[in-house]
Amino acid sequence: TGSTRPQRLLKAVQKNATKGDPQSVISTIDHFCRRCEWAMNVGDEKGTILDSVVCEVSPGSTLELGTYCGYSTVRIARLLAPGTKLITLEFNPDFAKVARQVIEFAGLQEKVLLVEGPSGDIIPKIKEQFGITTFDLVFLDHWKDRYLPDTKLLEECGLLRKGSVLMADNVICPGTPDYLAYVRSSPKYDSKYFKSHLEYTKVEDGLEKSVYLG
């Protein structure tokens, strides 16, 4: 049987990137997605915005919802201080299999814990299973109709603290209208929209940065 797009993306990384060099992995994936096959990575334009927020927050603990091929996992993990961890959730075992290899190729496997399964089941177990008290940064990039329920779940499970930052991808395309309405109207959040484009296209999209006020 033929290969999948994530497998072809992984082959491009193994062929063209430099082992242990996260920037070369990022550049190779962006080149592959522009020149060969579009893929739903956060991309270089939104990725630069995400980088700036990661650097500003310099999180001790980070949660990523939606690993896919590990592109944003590598983008975030490459900026984390020594001894800090990124937990990333992936529902699709085939995506997870590729992502583990991309993360390892970048040499960032010590900073990343990839957990397979649905966010709704895993989030309530995070405190006990991984010894996390709260997350300083959460990157939402999974099913768009799970952003709102999972944000409420993070609140209910006591996984957010005053100042925790939520960064949400695709708030325009494909769109997360219920999530946007919530974080922009709730007194518990201070929300800001970073206008950009859907990865590797001219279509409008953007990231929503929401600070939890407790």
Ligand SMILES: O=C(NCCCCCn1ccc2cnccc21)c1cc(-c2ccc(F)cc2)cc(O)c1O
């Ligand atoms: O769908 C997107 N991402 C989610 C993929 C599936 C996540 C599944 N998953 C992972 C962890 C996890 C945990 N629990 C439950 C489910 C979970 C996405 C789509 C587009 C896009 C596509 C076509 C188009 F024409 C325009 C835009 C662009 C993006 O940037 C995206 O991120």
Ligand SMILES: [Mg+2]
């Ligand atoms: Mg996305």
